[in-house]
Amino acid sequence: MENKINDLLSDNKLSSKKELVSILIDRAEKKQSNQAFYNIFQHFLIESKVTLAGTFMMVGPKRGLSCFISEFLSVCVTDNNYEKQIQLLKGLLNDLNDLHESKKPLLKMTVAQSLLQLTNQFGLRRFLAYNSKGKPLHFYFVPYGNKNMNASYSPYFNAIVIYKNALDSKSSPEYIFMHELGHVFQMYMTKDSTKVPVSFKEATKGMFEQCSDEVMVEVFVDCFSVAIMEGTTFEDKNPFCSIFLKEHQIILKDYFSKILIEK
Missing domain, CATH: 3.30.2010 (Zincin-like)
Structure with a gap:
């Protein structure tokens, strides 16, 4: 499971991020701990030079979504209250469902x-x-x-x-x-x-x-x-x-x- 979570996080496709969060929701609903994945999210942030970065650090479009999700999930999966964790994860999934492909400009x-x-x-x-x-x-x-x-x-x-x-x-x-x-x-x-x-x-x-x-x-x-x-x-x-x-x-x-x- 850890390899799957890591692969989904590293994949740039939006669908992979949705699948990742859905897996965590399913596990939390079954009262299966997600804390084992904390190190995966932290490692991704360290590898992306986010964790130890100073202020005004900018993460570009290639890793921006994955890094923000990693930061969010690092906090979320350590919460022992399953109901709260499920609520947070479902909120994140709703946010991901609001995203869509667009030809509009992204600020450089x-x-x-x-x-x-x-x-x-x-x-x-x-x-x-x-x-x-x-x-x-x-x-x-x-x-x-x-x-x-x-x-x-x-x-x-x-x-x-x-x-x-x-x-x-x-x-x-x-x-x-x-x-x-x-x-x-x-x-x-x-x-x-x-x-x-x-x-x-x-x-x-x-x-x-x-x-x-x-x-x-x-x-x-x-x-x-x-x-x-x-x-x-x-x-x-x-x-x-x-x-x-x-x-x-x-x-x-x-x-x-x-x-x-x-x-």
């Missing part, structure tokens, strides 16, 4: 690195590098479209997963990447994925209509993206740079600069 890692460089203007890299638990920020590039999202940030793994831009033709891969970085920063500032800093609400009072906390988080990360990308060669990649008033863009740049200095 060289472009992602250039976008990261933009954060230097605010001294942001030191705030983005590690989460509150000291886990370095990693990026996984997955060569598939996703039915529900173009990218996602996982606070638990402190990882951004980037998919092909198959959902919204008006949103560029560059903007989507910076939007997800905004979620990383929002978590650093609040330690709560559902809240924004009170200072942000005060600084932008009158700029936006009242909205739920969930929507305000999205407003915060979009404002973050505008503050970083405005006035750069990537400005035209952000749809909000042409929508926000110039005086509002100045307020946002000033806000993010000041809160970082205070930090």
Whole structure:
């Protein structure tokens, strides 16, 4: 069984990843331990130079999906609560079922690195590098479209997963990447994925209509993206740079600069 799990993990086909997770679900439902496979997932991460890598490490499309799955399963299979393990595994399988072949573009890692460089203007890299638990920020590039999202940030793994831009033709891969970085920063500032800093609400009072906390988080990360990308060669990649008033863009740049200095 260990050889089969290893072969499925190493195979680049999406169907192999689904089969792997299905096997683990079946075993867990029979109350058969999956802990024996932990070393397989860890070995794959070590071989891919993920486990010992520093912050801002990017895993390209050839191994991006396998590495993120390995990181997820390394945590999942060590949980002795079978019901919880089954729930997590079924959630992962649902996520894999949302993936599909797409001819849409996947953000190039060289472009992602250039976008990261933009954060230097605010001294942001030191705030983005590690989460509150000291886990370095990693990026996984997955060569598939996703039915529900173009990218996602996982606070638990402190990882951004980037998919092909198959959902919204008006949103560029560059903007989507910076939007997800905004979620990383929002978590650093609040330690709560559902809240924004009170200072942000005060600084932008009158700029936006009242909205739920969930929507305000999205407003915060979009404002973050505008503050970083405005006035750069990537400005035209952000749809909000042409929508926000110039005086509002100045307020946002000033806000993010000041809160970082205070930090």
